[in-house]
Every structure is written in structure tokens, then in C-alpha cells.
Amino acid sequence: MSFEERDHTADILMHITAPDLEGLMTDAASALMTIMYRGSARPVRDVKITVQGLSPEHLLHAFLSEVLYVSEVENLVFSDIRISIRDGELHATLAGEPFNQKLHGGGAEVKGISWYGLSICKDKNEYSCDVLFDV
Numbered sequence: 001m002s003f004e005e006r007d008h009t010a011d012i013l014m015h016i017t018a019p020d021l022e023g024l025m026t027d028a029a030s031a032l033m034t035i036m037y038r039g040s041a042r043p044v045r046d047v048k049i050t051v052q053g054l055s056p057e058h059l060l061h062a063f064l065s066e067v068l069y070v071s072e073v074e075n076l077v078f079s080d081i082r083i084s085i086r087d088g089e090l091h092a093t094l095a096g097e098p099f100n101q102k103l104h105g106g107g108a109e110v111k112g113i114s115w116y117g118l119s120i121c122k123d124k125n126e127y128s129c130d131v132l133f134d135v
Contacts, residue, residue, distance in 0.1 A: 022083045032071075
């Protein structure tokens with residue numbers, strides 16, 4: 001995983017880097033899980049997600065919003081995330097386990113994914129972005 005928390009006054013700002021867009025989106029979802037939950041999760045249940053977007057930023061925002069929604073509604077902590085992107089559509093398989101307070105408790109409640117400053121950049125052989133998680 002290639003993400004790090006950066007200083008922000010009120011929310012949680014994560015800087016993410018990866019060699020390709022699929023890796024960037026995977027690491028962004030992993031960052032979300034790291035913020036929300038502690039410990040690790042066993043990949044015992046799969047969930048499939050498909051989102052569409054007009055740009056990589058739209059795909060990232062839609063994907064993270066859907067991961068947040070599914071995690072909260074289905075009470076799941078994801079540990080394994082596989083993504084493919086084709087023709088403006090992202091397909092993901094997320095594997096994880098039900099939330100257990102003893103194993104996963106102690107994270108921050110994420111209310112949403114902010115559009116503020118959400119921009120994906122490509123420098124040489126690396127993609128990067130900053131994602132602001134509203135807590």
C-alpha cells in the first residue's frame with residue numbers, strides 16, 4: 001500500500017501513489033479501510049461493485065463512496081480489493097469479513113468523500129492524488 005496521511009485541520013487527508021489507475025484506486029480504498037477500522041480482516045466474503053465515471057476523478061469518487069456505503073450498510077471490513085477499469089467503468093471485487101468491535105474497533109467514522117482538491121496526476125510512471133475524507 002502506498003498512502004500516507006497529511007496534515008489537515010478538520011478532516012483526514014491521504015496522499016496516495018501507485019504505478020497505475022487500478023493500483024491508485026485500490027490503495028485509496030485501503031486507505032479508507034485503514035481510517036475506519038483497526039486490525040486486519042480475513043477475506044471470507046466477496047462483494048462486487050461497479051461504478052461509472054466520465055473521468056478518473058469521477059470513478060475514484062464514485063468508487064470510494066460505494067465502498068463506504070457497502071461497508072457501513074453490510075457491516076463489512078474489506079482487506080482484499082481487486083479492480084479493473086475499462087471504458088469509463090470500474091469493476092471491483094472486495095473481500096472481507098463482518099465488523100467485530102474487538103478486532104476492528106477504534107477507527108474514525110468517515111461521513112463521506114470530499115470533492116475538494118480531488119485531482120489525479122500522472123508524473124512519469126506514477127499516478128498520485130490527495131483524497132479528503134470527511135470525518
